[in-house]
Amino acid sequence: MSEELDFDLDQVIDGIKKVDFHHPYTPYDVQEQFMRSVYDVLDTGNGQVGILESPTGTGKSLSLICAALTWLRNHKQAKFETAVEDAAQEFKDEPDWVVDQMLRRKRDEVIKKWEEREARLESVRAREKALEIRSTKRRRLNERAAGPDADHEQDEDEWLLDERDEDGSQGGESSNYSKDTRALMEKLGMMPKRDAEEDDDTTDEGLKIYYTSRTHSQLTQFIAELRRPTFPPSIPEALLSKDNASEPEAVKHIPLSSRQRLCINPAVARLGSVQAINDRCSELQQSNSKSKCQYVPNPEKLALTHQFRDHALAAIPDIEDLFDLGKKLSICPYYASRTAIPGAEIITLPYPLLLQKTARDALGIKLEGNVVIIDEAHNIMDAVANVYxxxxxxxxxxxxxxxxxxxxxxxxxxxxxxxxxxxxxxxxxxxxxxxxxxxxxxxxxxxxxxxxxxxxxxxxxxxxxxxxxxxxxxxxxxxxxxxxxxxxxxxxPKQPAAxxxxxxxxxxxxxxxxxxxxxxxxxxxxxxxxxxxxxxxxxxxxxxxxxTHAFSSVASAARAVILAGGTMSPFDDYTAHLFPHLDAAKVTTLSCGHVIPPSSLCVWTLASARPGLDFEFSFQKRSDRRMVHELGIAILNICTAVPDGVVVFFPSYGYLEEVVAAWGGGGGADSAPSQQQQQNNTTTPPSVWARLQSKKAVFRESKGGSSDDVLSQYSEAILGTNDPAKPPSNQPKRGGALLLSVVGGKMSEGINFSDRLGRCVVIVGLPYPNINSPDWKARIEYIETTTASRLLATVEDETSSEQRPLPPPISKADATAKAKEAARDFYENACMRAVNQSIGRAIRHKGDYAAIVLLDRRFGAERIRRKLPGWIRGGMVEGSEGGTLGQLMGKLNGFFREKKKMET
CATH class of the missing domain: 1.10.275 (Fumarase C; Chain B, domain 1)
Known part of the structure; x- marks a missing residue:
């Protein structure tokens, strides 16, 4: 029967082993390594976890897409034939010709269903293209609230509490809809299941990839990358017609978001806060509501709901596209998007919707047996804490x-x-x-x-x-x-409603x-x-x-979890605090190198200003006036050697202000020395601040100020401007710009200092959190207590059933010592993750190059160095921690001289 259909399952398996990731470009070696690791984690399944680091600029998002969707399509192909073969077991006692006919009919049914769906979606795409209704973004988020104030004149009884039902409950979100609406939404898969018996009703749902990231803009960027590659059909090509086998199958994607972003009812959207919008939305769906929302799906809008679903799955939409589609069809995109979940392959959603079980239940999201990919996962522990x-x-x-x-x-x-x-x-x-x-x-x-x-x-x-x-x-x-x-x-009443x-x-x-x-x-x-x-x-x-407990509902349910980020190092915290009970064999870690050649990176640890004066910016020593002065001299020298942009990260806003004041800096972001100051300088040595300003235009980040304005001015000072509306600057010509920023501040994450904007990044000190603050005291105490308890706990008898040896006994003193070490690691790792994020602002693509200066003697310690990303460690100048400022200057001058020669 297999020969008759010219289909060989072994060929599929062999093809999977060779893995073509369908990358739209020729991938770098590090991208191949990253994609292979993602694929292997997903393919192994069974609760596997991948903690993967790929530096910004190495095409991480596209690599995630290609690896995950290639695996998904291969998995679907293999699962298709396996399911058919399993079905044949029901007829194992029948004659071969009966089995052959049954298998053929089973395959034909699945293929026909697949072809009908693809034809329907292709028809939608053709209509969309013909009408040219997909253009550039048509509305911005702040335009959504526009519209008539439909319910300004309201009956005050609207605010009166409703009487409870006879059973004493109002049934949560599901009971806020009318009986007809509930029945329709359950039929469409838009409501959570009511009992365990209904959980098996997943015949039309395939395995899904849930992708989440921290911000709306990051999700939008990911969706743009999702539109680049193409993938083969999810049905074995040998079973398809020649026309269908040669055509790629479009990715089925649906983005999920909150009512705040998707509500198209002006009277509700104008309420502003997500809580008020949620409550008002539910209020307008109650059976006794005087003015029901006209956009919520109901039996009369079934055709529109299905039309919304098909349009969403036919394209690869982002949140703005869903909003516009809902407006066009006059159907609520928040609820109608749920009808597309069963047919979707990849679902994008922000952190809170994935990390909160109540949010997942409300959206009908099932993680069981599915794949979870968490991008920008370096801050996942903070994200979990913030959600709660x-x-x-x-x-x-x-x-x-x-x-x-x-x-x-x-x-x-x-x-x-x-x-x-x-x-x-x-x-x-x-x-x-x-x-x-x-x-x-x-x-x-x-x-x-x-x-x-x-x-x-x-x-x-x-x-x-x-x-x-x-x-x-x-x-x-x-x-x-x-x-x-x-x-x-x-x-x-005299003012218009706002x-x-x-x-x-x-x-x-x-x-x-x-x-x-x-x-x-x-x-x-x-x-x-x-x-x-x-x-x-x-x-x-x-x-x-x-x-741990809050994340366990995600980790325990999913087939596999991928934590990916540009700067995941150090890795220890993720295994210790997100998956403390997971077998080490189920965790895969990877720190990819960068796509740049080694010659494009120069990393130097500057440990001392001069003999006898070490740079150590600990809380106890960082106010030393001599060291602060020498810090200024070091940065001044770096600015002399480095062209264009230099970004310096300080441990805190308070310390940045303290240092600037000690250097003689004023309150402004950038001001060249005045004529009077220049005259005074004939008799008084110029301050460090004035000398810095003579080398580069100086800007600094302030805690309450606008980072956009500072970044714009900094960029203009380096790149100039072609804007004729801007008058020419009357500032003296200087060699680029210097930006003084803060680790963990607005400039340390998500800002792109590529090419000339970031030729050098300087990290001043180690930005440890305040260990004497009540919250950090509580964290340290918690880690010490729980770690010691876990070490001293007796191994349960069930471990013997797996023939596992019991761990050796540990004394209370040893457990306490190990617990303190675990707490110290956690504290240190929080510091180093912030440092690594700041370092990652510089190198952003294959042709980029930069110098990194780690300005503190403690960066020379092996304990700290091993917590830097692998690509940073690989670019370190050996023995630099024992070098002088003069040696650093020689290295920087040679590094940038060579780069300038290559560019010319």
Whole structure:
């Protein structure tokens, strides 16, 4: 039967082994290495994890796409024939001719279904092209809120709490829709399954790749790269007609996002905050709503919903495309996009939608057996912590109490039963938290750790079931009702209605209450005294200390997880804190080299200013005036040797300001010495700051300033401008520009200092976090405690069933020592990840070149060096940590002289 169809499964397997990644260009060796690693992790499956580092400028995104989608298409081809063969086992006792006919019919059914789908999507593409409706971006995000204020005149009863159902619940998000809408959305796969029996209904769904990144712009860039390569069909080519076998199969992609980005209802979108939009959207779908949203899918819009799905899958859309498509078809893109999930191969979504189980459930996302790729994963642990972080201030609690009073004054007599009880409980919780914070204002310290058990003791709030209260507030939309009514009541009738600017304080309160219900072992609550408008204030903050439990729902469900980034080094934290219980054999790590030749990188560790004066910018020593002066002289010399742009990263904004002041710098970003200053310089030696400005135009990043403005001025000073609207600069001609920035600041991540903008990057010191701050004290204590407990824990008996040897016993003293070492590593790794991000700003493509100067003696220690990316270690000048400033100057002069010679 296989011969009859000219199909050989062994050929498919052999083809997979040789792997053509379908890269649209000729890949570099490092790209081949990276793609092979991704492919192998996905192919092995079974909970495999890949932690992969590929420097920025090496085509990481395109490599991820080519490797992952090549594997997916090969997997589908192999799975197709395997499924057919498995089906044949049901007829193993039948004659061969019966089995042959059954297999042929099974293949024909699948192929016909595939061909019909591809033909339908191709028809959509043809119509789209003919109508030329896909042009450049037609609307920006800030235009979405435009439109008539459809519901300015609202009946105040809109804000009255609804009566609860007879069963005492409102059923979460799914029950906010009418019965017909729920039935339709369940049929379309837009609702989470209601019970385990329905989980098997996945016959039309194939294995999927969930790709996530940190920002909307990064996802948009990834989608642009996704449009470059082409891939073969997901059906074995031997089974297709000649026409279909020779044609590539378009990638099926759908982006997911929040209502805030996708809502096309002007009356809802104008609310601004994501919480208000979510609640108002749900409100307009309730069966008793007086004005239902006209865009939500319903039985009458089934054809439009399917049209939306086909248009989305026919193209490779980004979020703006989905928004425009929804506007064009008058169908909600937030809900309609879910109908495309079953047919999609790759789904892009931002961090929060992937990392929060509640968000995944709401969107109907199933990770089980699927692939998860997390890009820009160097900050994944911070991202997990941020998703679960919350805070609330005393001023916000007072505002919430005031709003609650206004609401109760209006509707109090109409509130009955559970609504009356729950509103009173919310008031007690607010009063209890406010009392604690009032008392904390009198504490001596500005910040500290809070015992969560003490927060709600006042007013008897500790007797309230927070789980039940949170559920009530979320299901009743209490926060939206109160904030919406107060905003409505405070609206000046003489003024036109505007986008609500009211801070969603009640939503903030609910987020904080959710944090209070988390396991106390995984997080801590802190207080921090602040001031707003010259008034003393204080806030409570929740910090997730460990991402392990929060991330486990992702790691344990997925077939494979890829963590990829430009600067993932050091790797230890990911295995220790995201996958602490994962067998080492299931983890693949890779640090790729760069695509540049070794001659394009010069890395030097400058350990001393001169004999007897080491550069060590530790907190205890960094204010030494002699060292600060010598730092200025070193940077001045570097600016003399380096053409065009030099970027210097300092450990903090405070230290940058301190150094600039010590050098004689003023408050501005860039100002050449005045004529009077130049005259004075005949008798007084010029300051370091003035000497720096004589070499290069000097700019600096400020904590509250605009990074865009500074970056624009810095770029113009190096590259000049062709803009005739800009007057010529009256500043003296200097050799490029110097940018003083901060590790972890606005310029240290996501900014491209390629080519002339970043010929040299200088790192001043090691930017360790403040270990004496309450949050870092809590982190260190948590790691020490949990590490020691894990080391001392007795191995369970079930390990013996796998014939694994028991680990050797460890003493309490040894466990404590190892725990302290683990905490030190975590602290050090946080510092080095930030350093590596800053270093990565320079080399951005194969033809680029730059020098890296690590200005601190501690960079010479092996413990620190091994936490730098492999490509940086490979470019280090051997023995530079024992060299002098003069030797560095000789190396830089030779490096850039050689590069200039090659360019000419």
């Amino acid at each position: 972080a919350s805070e609330i201030s005393l001023s916000e609690l007072r505002r919430a109490r005031q709003m609650l009073g206004v609401y109760v004054k209006k509707f109090g007599k109409k509130l009955k039963g559970e609504n009356r009880v729950m509103v009173a409980q919310v008031a007690r919780v607010i009063d209890g938290l406010s009392d604690w914070l009032d008392g904390a204002l009198k504490l001596k310290g500005d910040q500290g750790i809070v015992d969560s058990n003490n927060l709600l003791k006042s007013k008897g709030a500790d007797q309230i079931n927070l789980f039940k209260l949170i559920q009530y507030v979320q299901e009743s939309k209490l926060a939206y009702k109160i904030e919406g009514y107060v905003a409505h009541a405070e609206q000046d 986008r609500s600017s009211s801070s969603p304080v009640l939503h903030t309160l609910v987020s904080f209450l959710v944090s209070l219900t988390n396991l106390s072992t995984e997080g801590r609550i802190f207080y921090n005294k602040t001031s707003t408008h010259d008034q003393a204030d204080i806030k409570l903050s929740y910090l997730l200390l460990s991402p």
